[in-house]
Amino acid sequence: MTTYRPPARAWALLTWTEAKLVTRDIAGLVVPLFLPMLIMVMYGLGADGEGTERFRGVPAFDAYVVPMTLVMVVALIGMVNMPAVLAAYRGSGVLRRLEVTPAPPVMILVAQVLAALAQVLVGVVLALLVARLAFGMSMPRDPLPAIGVFCLATAAVYALGMLVAAIAPTTNAAVAIGLVLFFATMALGGGFGPRENLPDGLAALGEHLPYGAGLEALSATWTGVAPDLRHLAALAGAAVLAGAAAAKTFRWD
Amino acid sequence: MAVVEVEGLCKRYGETVAVDDVSFAVERGEIFGIVGRNGAGKTTLVECVEGVRRPDRGRIRVLGLDPSRDRARLRQVMGAQLQGGALPEKLRVGEAVALYRSFYAEGADPARLLDELGLSAKRDTAFENLSGGQAQRLSIALALIGKPRIAVLDELTTGLDPRARRGVWELIEQIRDSGVTVLLVTHFMPEAERLCDRVAVIDRGRLAALDTPGGLIARLDSPQRVRFRAAAPFDAAVLTGLDGVGEVRTDRGETVVTGTGNLLHAVGSALVRHGVVATGTRLETATLDDAFLALTGRTPGEEPTGESGEEEPA
Numbered sequence: 156m157t158t159y160r161p162p163a164r165a166w167a168l169l170t171w172t173e174a175k176l177v178t179r180d181i182a183g184l185v186v187p188l189f190l191p192m193l194i195m196v197m198y199g200l201g202a203d204g205e206g207t208e209r210f211r212g213v214p215a216f217d218a219y220v221v222p223m224t225l226v227m228v229v230a231l232i233g234m235v236n237m238p239a240v241l242a243a244y245r246g247s248g249v250l251r252r253l254e255v256t257p258a259p260p261v262m263i264l265v266a267q268v269l270a271a272l273a274q275v276l277v278g279v280v281l282a283l284l285v286a287r288l289a290f291g292m293s294m295p296r297d298p299l300p301a302i303g304v305f306c307l308a309t310a311a312v313y314a315l316g317m318l319v320a321a322i323a324p325t326t327n328a329a330v331a332i333g334l335v336l337f338f339a340t341m342a343l344g345g346g347f348g349p350r351e352n353l354p355d356g357l358a359a360l361g362e363h364l365p366y367g368a369g370l371e372a373l374s375a376t377w378t379g380v381a382p383d384l385r386h387l388a389a390l391a392g393a394a395v396l397a398g399a400a401a402a403k404t405f406r407w408d
Numbered sequence: 409m410a411v412v413e414v415e416g417l418c419k420r421y422g423e424t425v426a427v428d429d430v431s432f433a434v435e436r437g438e439i440f441g442i443v444g445r446n447g448a449g450k451t452t453l454v455e456c457v458e459g460v461r462r463p464d465r466g467r468i469r470v471l472g473l474d475p476s477r478d479r480a481r482l483r484q485v486m487g488a489q490l491q492g493g494a495l496p497e498k499l500r501v502g503e504a505v506a507l508y509r510s511f512y513a514e515g516a517d518p519a520r521l522l523d524e525l526g527l528s529a530k531r532d533t534a535f536e537n538l539s540g541g542q543a544q545r546l547s548i549a550l551a552l553i554g555k556p557r558i559a560v561l562d563e564l565t566t567g568l569d570p571r572a573r574r575g576v577w578e579l580i581e582q583i584r585d586s587g588v589t590v591l592l593v594t595h596f597m598p599e600a601e602r603l604c605d606r607v608a609v610i611d612r613g614r615l616a617a618l619d620t621p622g623g624l625i626a627r628l629d630s631p632q633r634v635r636f637r638a639a640a641p642f643d644a645a646v647l648t649g650l651d652g653v654g655e656v657r658t659d660r661g662e663t664v665v666t667g668t669g670n671l672l673h674a675v676g677s678a679l680v681r682h683g684v685v686a687t688g689t690r691l692e693t694a695t696l697d698d699a700f701l702a703l704t705g706r707t708p709g710e711e712p713t714g715e716s717g718e719e720e721p722a
């Protein structure tokens with residue numbers, strides 16, 4: 156007798172179902188999709204569209220504001236929205252209920268990650284469209300590395316989000332921890348203005364946290380230089396460390 | 409062959425012994441009740457049977473499978489309804505059933521199952537908008553969607569109004585009649601008495617008794633009760649000496665006589681002989697509630713039983 160495993164169809168259906176649930180949570184959609192875009196538009200309205208020397212002739216809006224917006228989208232979804240959903244699933248017994256079905260527990264995590272990724276994709280496409288159509292944004296000079304860097308940054312913030320979901324005792328705690336983490340990494344990473352304005356120690360710290368590292372590496376692809384290995388290593392390190400810690404501490408009930 | 413075999417099961421959490429040396433066997437096609445107060449260890453016991461918890465000691469076989477080691481196979485043949493198990497708030501009834509159906513190799517037809525459970529009209533209703541009874545019926549649907557050979561139902565009717573509860577009871581009988589063995593966990597004795605073929609009484613982690621509801625009731629010393637109100641105070645001695653009379657108690661004007669044999673006749677004629685005018689005379693036969701209280705050694709006044717205790721989380 157071979158052990159039955161749910162077919163690919165079950166994985167696909169669970170992912171599709173989770174994605175539908177994401178679209179029904181209007182409040183959960185508005186913040187990560189439109190808050191970053193609003194901030195981007197405010198910057199865009201004040202920008203002159205002139206290339207700057209600092210970004211090798213690329214306007215600061217293209218090379219700094221847009222990458223910052225994209226990192227904000229993925230960080231909000233990965234570190235706040237996704238952990239909140241998973242903590243709610245644990246708190247209300249959704250995970251317990253799944254435990255007595257043939258669906259392996261990791262299935263719901265995979266489905267949740269994929270559904271959140273779809274949400275990220277929508278947010279990124281919307282932000283790029285608005286930046287392009289309204290403010291004439293130029294695309295990254297190195298498009299493939301840009302995609303690679305974004306994937307790495309996604310892995311880093313998702314791993315942190317999983318860690319939040321693992322340690323948060325309640326849904327409210329998950330939202331609180333996620334938001335603190337988001338704003339802290341954003342403030343230190345240059346999301347509230349250039350990091351040069353921060354004390355040196357904090358600036359250096361923020362540069363190596365996922366928000367700052369993701370922003371720097373993504374910005375580099377817009378200007379056409381190779382991303383600094385330190386930033387890539389910081390992102391990979393966050394993904395591996397936080398991911399491992401989350402796997403070790405995740406509770407199902 | 410027994411569908412569920414439990415031998416010498418023990419489970420403790422730190423210093424607390426939740427299940428202490430419990431053994432029983434559930435036969436094919438029966439509704440087997442596990443009854444006990446909140447915190448008696450019922451849920452821990454079935455969680456071991458479901459493979460959600462690993463027992464400290466003892467042997468469990470469900471359709472020949474070890475729940476701890478053969479979890480994946482067990483999941484295919486067992487449907488479970490968990491106490492405190494839930495669905496995402498925005499998930500709709502039809503989506504939930506279709507999703508759970510996809511987890512199983514073989515299973516019931518979702519549309520037909522919803523129809524049988526009276527949920528067809530609620531197909532597009534989100535879980536958060538279901539009434540308590542509807543949510544419980546959906547929970548039963550999800551436990552049955554994989555066409556299980558055994559269904560474990562934990563505190564299924566807790567929090568339901570009497571009408572919804574009756575509806576759920578009828579469903580459980582239909583499940584049994586379709587050939588599924590049912591393991592029913594409850595602390596509500598009228599439910600166990602109405603549904604169960606056999607009942608295991610769990611008290612403080614131990615198996616206090618295992619019998620049919622009728623068998624448990626027949627074990628009582630005084631399976632009958634006569635209640636009446638005397639028009640004027642009378643001497644209880646006119647009743648206590650009678651054949652078959654056990655205890656005579658008067659509380660707030662109502663006298664309760666427990667005993668055996670032709671109790672109503674014996675009490676009635678003694679009252680007439682001594683010129684005691686009685687009104688509202690009623691004969692009550694013992695229920696599983698009485699048997700449960702006798703077995704677990706607590707008097708009815710000590711703790712609310714049955715429905716009034718239902719709101720406590722376990």
